[in-house]
Amino acid sequence: MPARSEAVSSLDDLRALLDPAAIVTDPQAMAPHLTDWRGKHRGAALALLRPRSVEEVSTILRWASATRTPVVPQGGNTSLSGGATPDASGRAVLLSLARLNRIRTIELEGDTLAAEAGCILADVQQAAAAHDRLFPLSLGSEGSCQIGGVVATNAGGINVIRYGTVRDLVLGLEYVRADGAVIHGLKPLRKDNAGYALKELVIGSEGTLAVVTAATFRLFPRPRASATALCGLASPADALRLLALLRQSAGERISSFELMCDAEMGLTLDLVPGTTLPLDERHAWYVFIELGGSDPNSPLDELLTRVLATALEQGVLRDAAIAQSEAQAKAIWHLRFAVAEANRRAGPIVSHDTSVAVADVPAFIAAIEAMAAERFPEARALFVGHVGDGNIHVVLRLPRQTPAEQLADIGHAVNAEVFAIVSRFGGSITAEHGIGRSLTGMLVRHAQPEALELMRAVKQAFDPLGILNPGAVLAQR
Amino acid sequence: MPARSEAVSSLDDLRALLDPAAIVTDPQAMAPHLTDWRGKHRGAALALLRPRSVEEVSTILRWASATRTPVVPQGGNTSLSGGATPDASGRAVLLSLARLNRIRTIELEGDTLAAEAGCILADVQQAAAAHDRLFPLSLGSEGSCQIGGVVATNAGGINVIRYGTVRDLVLGLEYVRADGAVIHGLKPLRKDNAGYALKELVIGSEGTLAVVTAATFRLFPRPRASATALCGLASPADALRLLALLRQSAGERISSFELMCDAEMGLTLDLVPGTTLPLDERHAWYVFIELGGSDPNSPLDELLTRVLATALEQGVLRDAAIAQSEAQAKAIWHLRFAVAEANRRAGPIVSHDTSVAVADVPAFIAAIEAMAAERFPEARALFVGHVGDGNIHVVLRLPRQTPAEQLADIGHAVNAEVFAIVSRFGGSITAEHGIGRSLTGMLVRHAQPEALELMRAVKQAFDPLGILNPGAVLAQR
Incomplete structure (x- = not known):
């Protein structure tokens, strides 16, 4: 097949430009990168590229533009929608950002942290904690997902109710255009209205508009008081009533408010070792609550106890367990995080x-x-x-x-x-x-056609050759 | 001049499509719209259009596209950068959104409010307050600026430190494309990663990518405890030290933290009637602090007093006045808001x-x-x-x-x-x-050229005919 041999010869061109260790073609080494975490997508690639610097990412994209080679960026490969798996043609290169894994700066006066795309989320959380700060992004895959991926997918998780999604946490962004030009925007500006919000567009674009190489995030004070509870309730409507009650007195200190049905709870208790229910009996619905505050003199378990007592009186709540120790709080959150594993085993x-x-x-x-x-x-x-x-x-x-x-x-x-x-x-x-490759057809069906036209025009504006993660977000036509 | 007469005849076409009351050509009625608040920009227009519905906005843009007529959207005309003033050619129409001024919905269970572009910001604040909610956007021109303008310019103000800029408050957006297609996106989704973040791009694009007709905002619990202080300090570095101290115990309850130098304070005291300094003497620098919390049982003046006492001990602070009543709090904030007026008279x-x-x-x-x-x-x-x-x-x-x-x-x-x-x-x-018309040359000089290229490509994608607020944000070439 001519396409294939052309591709191989163009890979030889790339060898002349990159450190040889950055180009992996060994099938065994490539294999784990060619399928997603859940094993729902399977693809092939010309090579796995492992650049160690932004300059190498730029070189790769210049080469890819010149040779029209599709580039599929990959972080921790934890996508739940096939966003990081190439198609089966074998024409694409996989671009792993894993070796760009430095935390570039931590700035305590401005409460910011700049991390490269390949940093593991949990490492960034720990780096912030080591400086008595909170990096609030928290999600099930935090032990393996990478910063580039969470930015490219505008990740959410359990603290969005208070701290927002990744979009709300990113103050600065460094990314590489399809043609290899590096856009330098890491400076942590909390406000910047100089021209269009390109940064916002790249966030959540799943590697289809540019390749994210680093981001500067806002950090927050570490909560010095906290409270955790698991509640049993009769219905989702009661969960909203409980949230309204909680907002009235704990508004700005609600860090998480998560809902789970009893069937999901049962599955988790059955299938994931080390999970136990801290309530006397089962309920139709459960809510997980986390409060956090920066004032150590304002204890939040008292506040939470007060609100839950009111909710119990008003019939909004059936039962609740408030964690009495950090271990109990962890056990409650383990129940919530174990859901992904339970569903995988279900x-x-x-x-x-x-x-x-x-x-x-x-x-x-x-x-x-x-x-x-x-x-x-x-x-x-x-x-x-x-x-x-x-x-x-x-x-x-x-x-x-x-x-x-x-x-x-x-x-x-x-x-x-x-x-x-x-x-x-x-x-x-x-x-x-995100849309990834799983939902491109559904996006076409459910998006307003005039909005979809704008998305296609934006893709064309950023990636006129269509080499960036083709087939993700927008179906290829 | 042929351009002019063509334009007049195309305006006749528009008369056939719109309610006659929506087309104003009387020079006296148009005059206040043809210059900005500070009188720095002056322009001319074919007509002032005052649509009363989204459908009429759509009609106007379809007509403008067909006739290649430039459209300059205008809200409360409070731009500080000439973003809403047409050029002197007289070829453009001014599109006032003032008559789209309904608050469409207030949803207390979800804590959201949807307002049309022509709503005055202060009216939206009051509508939220009437339902025991806070709409936190607050800025000097709030008595006359309009929602469409604050969205189109991603406005900031004095509560950004806690609640973010307009971008962080907008959950849904309705806007009209250059060709008249209405993008319906008002539904208040707190999380949505289905495709590119078009909404984020339109926010802050100053009417050059689309015309905003309505937005859905998040509301917050009204603070049920608050504290206000004016502090005297020796330097901006001390202001940052004070902010760090305050963050340690009042982190999530800091609503405002504003800095002013003594010369600006002197000008304000001299030139704006009804301003007084609540401190015994003048200081080189001042900080305005507002704390707000939703727990009425956790009084914030105690917390603020405690932090300011520590700051005084540590030499970070020279003096501070904590408001003892709502009237005193208002008087402190009057000093801050009066700055715009003082500078205008200076x-x-x-x-x-x-x-x-x-x-x-x-x-x-x-x-x-x-x-x-x-x-x-x-x-x-x-x-x-x-x-x-x-x-x-x-x-x-x-x-x-x-x-x-x-x-x-x-x-x-x-x-x-x-x-x-x-x-x-x-x-x-x-x-x-925002860039408006004042800073287009400076944007070219200071933006990274590769980022500017992307902005131009985005403009081309949204507005291929270049009819939307031409000359704003991106200089015409």
């Missing part, structure tokens, strides 16, 4: 990352339950997510004995039904995971 | 809206002072701004007797010097006011 599932207006969450969940009961009676609908953000992960668990060859069709059918309900509520088909 | 000034990294503020101010003393010895450098955001308004006050015909040249010379220092610090030439 057998065949179809999962979603939907969001709707916060006030619509109860009606949205009810609509999904009704649809699932009618259309997929053998399946079980599970719900877990960030209710304070309106971001509910809808999971349809299929019977273990579902024939493997039927899974793709069932998956499409479930998606179509769930997203039809999302559209009815004016919601988003992906609140935090 | 005779000839050259003002700037710069930002640098927070930690760089003291060195930046020192560099400006040194430059001013050397290059403009007759002038006086004044500083006021949002020190917690790194956003300092540098004002050079010229002698009252400076000949009017020299002002433009002096202004350019001052700008060039100030922006050279901004560039040395990697700062922004406009933190919150």
Whole structure:
């Protein structure tokens, strides 16, 4: 095939430009990068490139532009939507940012930290903590996901209700254009209205508009008082009532407010070792609460106890366990974080990352339950997510004995039904995971056509040759 | 002139499409819209269009596209950078959004408010307050600026340190493309990663990419405890030390932290009636502090008193007045807000809206002072701004007797010097006011050329005919 041999010869050109250690073609070494964490996507690549500097990233992109070689950026490879897996053609190069892993600066007077794309999220959290600061981004994959990936996907997680998504944390961005030009924007400016918000556009563009090489983040005071609780409730509507009550007195100190249904809780308790429920009995719904404050003289467990007592009196709450130690708080949060692992072990599932207006969450969940009961009676609908953000992960668990060859069709059918309900509520088909390669068709179906036209025009403006992560976000035509 | 008569005949076409009351050509009625608040820009227009609905805005843009008529959107006409004043050619139409002034929804369960572009900011604040919520955007022109303008310019103000700029407050956006297509995105989604962040790009694009017709904002709990103080300090470095101390115990409850130099304070006390200094003597620098919290049982004046006492002990502070009543708090904030009026009455000034990294503020101010003393010895450098955001308004006050015909040249010379220092610090030439028409040349000089190319490509993608607010943000070529 001529395309292939041309590609190989152009790879030889690249060898002349890069440190040889930066070009990996050994199939065994490449293999883990050619499939995603959940094993849902599988691709091929000409080579795995492992640059060690921004200059090398720039060289790679200049070469890729000259040779029209598709470039698929990859961080910790934890995408849940196939955003970092190349297609099967083998024409693309995989661009791993893992070796750009320095924390460039920590600036305590300005409360900022600049990290390169390959830094592991947990390492950045720890670097901030070592300087008595909080880097609030926290999500299930934090032990392996990388900064470039969290920026490129505008990651969310459990602290969004207070600190926002990655977009709200990024003060400065360094990225490389498709043609190799490096855009230097790391300076931590908290306000900058000089021209268009290019930074905002690159954040969340999943490697399709530019390659993120470093970001400067805002840091926060480490909470010096905190309180953690797990609550049992009767319904999602009660969860919103509880949130409203909590806002009245703990407004700015609510760090997390997460919802989980009992079926998901049961699955987690059954399938993930080391999980226990700190309540006397099971409830239909659970809420995880974390408060944090910077004033050590203003103890938050008292405040939380007061609010939960009121909620109990008002019938909003069935039961609650307030952590009495850091270990108990950790055990509560372990339950929440173990969900991803539980779902992975649960057998065949179809999962979603939907969001709707916060006030619509109860009606949205009810609509999904009704649809699932009618259309997929053998399946079980599970719900877990960030209710304070309106971001509910809808999971349809299929019977273990579902024939493997039927899974793709069932998956499409479930998606179509769930997203039809999302559209009815004016919601988003992906609140935090991104479109990746899994949802490009759904984006075309659910986005307003005139908005999609603007997205295509933006892609054309940033990447006229179409070499950046082709097939992600926007379907290739 | 053929261009003119073509334009008039195309205006006749528009008459057939719009309610006649929406087309104003009376010179006297148009006059106030053809110059900016400070009288620095003056333009001409074919007509002032006053649509009453989104459909009419769409009609106008379809007509403008068909006839290649430039459209200059205008809200409350409070731009400080000429962003809403047409050029002198008289070819453009002025598009006033003032009659789109409904608050469409207030949603208390989700804490959101949707307002049309023509709503006055203060009216939106009051609507939120009437429902026991806070809409935190607060700035000097809040009594007359409009929602469309604050969104189009990503406005900032005195509460950014806690609540962010307009970008951080907007959950949903409705806007009209250059070709008249209405993008419906008002649904208040707190998280949405479905495709590119077009909303973020339109925010702050100053009417050059689309016309904003409505926005959905997040609301916050109204503070049920608050504390206000005016502090006297020796230096900007002490202001940052005070901020660090305050963060340690009042972190998430700091709503404002503003800096002012004594010369600016003196001007305000002299020129604006009803201003008084609540301190026994004058100090070199002042900081305005506002704390707010949602827990009524956690009184913040105690907390503030404690922190300020520590600061006094540590020599970070010279003196402080903590407001003992709401009237005293208002009087303190009146001093801060009166600055714009004081500067307007101060005779000839050259003002700037710069930002640098927070930690760089003291060195930046020192560099400006040194430059001013050397290059403009007759002038006086004044500083006021949002020190917690790194956003300092540098004002050079010229002698009252400076000949009017020299002002433009002096202004350019001052700008060039100030922006050279901004560039040395990697700062922004406009933190919150925007580029408008005043700073397009400076943007070209100070932006990275490769970033500017991307901005031009984005403009081309959104507005291929170049009819939207031409000459603003990007210089016409």
